[in-house]
Amino acid sequence: LNNFVYTLISITDELKSHEENLIILNKLGFKVNGEYKKCSSMEEVIDTCHKFESMRDELEYEIDGAVIKVNSIAQQNILGSIAKSPRWAVAFKFKAKQAFTSVNKIVWQVGRTGAVTPVAELEPVLLAGSTISRATLHNYDEIKRKDIREGDRVVIEKGGDVIPKIVSVVLSERKKKNKPVKQPKLCPVCKSPLFNPPDEVAYYCENTECSAQIKGRIEHFASRTAMDIEGLGEALIDIFVDNGLLITYADIYYLNERREDIIAIERLGKKSVDNLLNAIEESKNKPFDKVLFAIGIRYVGAGVARKLADHFNTIDGLINASEEDLISVPEIGPSIAKSVNQFFINKINIGIIKKLKAAGLKFELNKSDSIQVKENFFTGKTFVLTGRLNNFTREEAGEKIIRLGGKVTTSVSQSTDYLIAGEKSGSKKNKANELGINIMTEGDLVIKLNNTVN
Numbered sequence: 001l002n003n004f005v006y007t008l009i010s011i012t013d014e015l016k017s018h019e020e021n022l023i024i025l026n027k028l029g030f031k032v033n034g035e036y037k038k039c040s041s042m043e044e045v046i047d048t049c050h051k052f053e054s055m056r057d058e059l060e061y062e063i064d065g066a067v068i069k070v071n072s073i074a075q076q077n078i079l080g081s082i083a084k085s086p087r088w089a090v091a092f093k094f095k096a097k098q099a100f101t102s103v104n105k106i107v108w109q110v111g112r113t114g115a116v117t118p119v120a121e122l123e124p125v126l127l128a129g130s131t132i133s134r135a136t137l138h139n140y141d142e143i144k145r146k147d148i149r150e151g152d153r154v155v156i157e158k159g160g161d162v163i164p165k166i167v168s169v170v171l172s173e174r175k176k177k178n179k180p181v182k183q184p185k186l187c188p189v190c191k192s193p194l195f196n197p198p199d200e201v202a203y204y205c206e207n208t209e210c211s212a213q214i215k216g217r218i219e220h221f222a223s224r225t226a227m228d229i230e231g232l233g234e235a236l237i238d239i240f241v242d243n244g245l246l247i248t249y250a251d252i253y254y255l256n257e258r259r260e261d262i263i264a265i266e267r268l269g270k271k272s273v274d275n276l277l278n279a280i281e282e283s284k285n286k287p288f289d290k291v292l293f294a295i296g297i298r299y300v301g302a303g304v305a306r307k308l309a310d311h312f313n314t315i316d317g318l319i320n321a322s323e324e325d326l327i328s329v330p331e332i333g334p335s336i337a338k339s340v341n342q343f344f345i346n347k348i349n350i351g352i353i354k355k356l357k358a359a360g361l362k363f364e365l366n367k368s369d370s371i372q373v374k375e376n377f378f379t380g381k382t383f384v385l386t387g388r389l390n391n392f393t394r395e396e397a398g399e400k401i402i403r404l405g406g407k408v409t410t411s412v413s414q415s416t417d418y419l420i421a422g423e424k425s426g427s428k429k430n431k432a433n434e435l436g437i438n439i440m441t442e443g444d445l446v447i448k449l450n451n452t453v454n
């Protein structure tokens with residue numbers, strides 16, 4: 001590991017200039033980059049930037065630009081800083097480095113969320129100090145737009161970000177046998193049919209058992225806003241999946257049968273294993289809408305899950321609902337309807353739900369979970385939440401309001417009754433002021449919630 005030092009901060013000595021700073025650092029024995037130049041005009045600064053750019057290939061280290069600094073420390077202090085960046089220094093970024101190579105193959109990868117994205121496997125080429133053999137293609141539309149084909153000669157570029165991209169195809173060198181790539185219809189990992197939501201370019205694998213997405217789906221299931229299983233985080237999920245203890249999230253509820261195996265693998269200690277198993281057991285009390293959110297149907301967030309639970313009451317009601325039935329529910333649009341339908345068409349998903357049912361999770365609305373509250377402050381009023389809250393997230397606060405019969409919307413309008421403004425609330429607060437809408441602080445909200453005994 002090697003480095004250059006650029007700044008000396010001294011409490012006792014008052015330094016006059018950045019240049020003086022570098023000279024002292026050098027004298028003290030620090031490694032100082034000799035490739036700097038004190039300029040006395042803007043023209044000289046520009047010339048110097050271009051000179052550095054032209055010598056970048058001769059340097060023994062990689063650079064992607066030059067930094068222009070105000071030399072006088074006194075002037076630096078006057079200029080000051082905004083957030084994390086000083087006003088007295090600015091970066092000049094060189095043009096991204098490009099190279100020619102060819103596309104050996106276009107492969108499709110499945111991400112943790114099920115999104116299937118194309119990646120170009122390239123003939124390895126040296127670019128900006130590293131060997132490049134892969135480039136992301138983002139989605140099928142990008143391949144079509146740039147008309148990238150297997151076998152093509154292409155220009156690649158590595159900009160500010162680490163991941164290289166294909167800039168263009170050298171069409172003059174295209175061979176006749178290079179045929180356009182097709183969007184796959186099946187998941188490259190599990191061979192399930194892919195789903196392309198309306199108005200989206202991405203294709204998704206919706207199979208809950210797809211091995212490429214197992215970990216991501218289990219993480220979501222166990223997360224705080226879903227089943228809230230304390231102790232079952234990313235690290236443990238990785239271990240359980242890698243050791244075959246979890247194949248889908250339904251297996252979480254059968255981990256108690258594998259207690260001895262878990263203690264053996266993890267050396268977690270009996271106590272923490274038992275704590276985990278207790279947390280799993282406890283999560284079975286989560287209401288139907290949380291379970292519906294946890295199973296991870298695309299577009300079914302916490303709010304949508306609640307609406308579906310309230311409308312259909314049971315999982316079977318939801319499974320049997322047609323797309324038209326779903327669209328007839330207020331605030332459920334065609335994308336959600338299609339996605340819900342698609343999820344339950346998959347036999348594997350139905351199998352997982354059966355397994356969860358057998359484990360004792362709630363798949364119907366409990367009478368006490370449904371909103372049977374007396375008329376109170378929140379009843380029938382519309383709220384908008386903005387800014388950062390300290391006692392809960394905005395989502396959690398919204399949930400409490402809804403459970404008490406209030407309505408939560410995202411934008412301030414004439415029909416808003418109250419804006420609940422946390423810290424750093426900006427434009428929404430201004431708009432509420434303009435429209436003369438009542439503004440509550442987080443403290444006001446907490447008091448109202450506490451006073452509304454349910």
Ligand SMILES: [Zn+2]
Pocket residue numbers: 110187188189190191192205206207210211212
């Ligand atoms: Zn798959």
